[in-house]
Amino acid sequence: MSDRKQEFEALVEPHLDALFGYCLRLTRNRADAEDLLQEGLYKSFRGLAGFERGTHFKAWVFRIVTNAWISHQRREQRRPQPQDLDAVADVETAVQQEVYDAETNWGVVYQEVVDDEVKRALDELPDEFRLPLLLSSLGDLRYKEVAAALDLPLGTVMSRLFRARQKLRRALRDYAVERGLETTGVSK
């Protein structure tokens, strides 16, 4: 038991901040984030025998935390209803958005945006987009590892990551516009 504890501590310690940040972005509050992290760590420690030494521990533990979150969501029945994610409902709107995107000075948006707005934009993303983006960005998981963690095809993961970043960019631009910043024009 003692050896296992030491080994687990050594493995998980470098990733605790990233894991906690991930849990916080999933749950949106510290108390729930700590509960989720504890549950994830408990399951990881219980399943440590199943971890192949020499493989990517971070991806493994992120995957377990993600499963704990999905299970929690199912239990609470708070999981958002699945949306028709890959369908473009309104082609005209999509085209307009592309034009608007092209006219946006993203340099201004990214420079002026504050941390709270980035957090808010992340929190407002639906789980379907938020989970792949957080796993990829915070967990440093490869696409195939994200696909395994979420039990999704690789193509779906790529598509959702693309759309997650697109939604995030647009949300940040909207915050910048709300604050009266000039966001149109050529990027510097």
Added chain:
Amino acid sequence: MNCADFRDLLNPFLDSELEVEQNVACLKHVELCPTCAERVSQERHLHERIVSVGREPLAAAARVGLLGEVFARVEAEDAVRGGRLPRWPLALAAALLLSLGGVWFVRSDPLCWWGCSTHALLLQAQSRLQEEPQSLAEIEQLIHRSVDCPPLVGSEVRGCQTLLSEGCPCHPLVRYSLPNNDEICYVALPGGHQHVGKERQLPDGRRYVVGRSPELRFVGWKRDDGTLAVCMPTCNMPDEKLFVLAAALRGP
């Protein structure tokens, strides 16, 4: 590669998910195209912002407490598991009991409990011994076959009665008169359910079934055809004599 091609590959390029050749092509394009280079720079900046806001330092106390609680929870669960009686001996005992119960149930011939014709026929025979018997010929005419009537030296057949049972029209109950006015009767009953009495083994090695209750008194034995041959006294007769007569009827 033009700018449109590059935009299609922007995300996997940023995430280092491209194959080597595609990656090299993207790098060349970025080197030559300031607009796309700027876009890459901005997207990397956004990625860093996401990572930056996503990385929440966990307080040292919380860090220690968190792992401590995880380990304590696991230890507590393991302790409970260790203190609990293992389940396999209980399961084994239950299986053993069930098996023994099953064997006992089968050996005890449960069909007899749920309406045993042998027992009912014996009671019927006992009650009919009070009646006057008919002749063998009359019975044979009635049952359309000859009566099974084993010889008994020194006696004569006094008559016969029939025992009626469901599924078996009639069983002849043969009555023998002995010289000293004793009388016994003999009947072969189907099924041969020996539970109706207690089994005994005589010194010659042969097994008998002995019935002795307020309502029944008999000595029986299982015949080769599976039926139970029964010898009953009609009067008060010592057991030893009944055994001798039964053995005589049974033959060698």
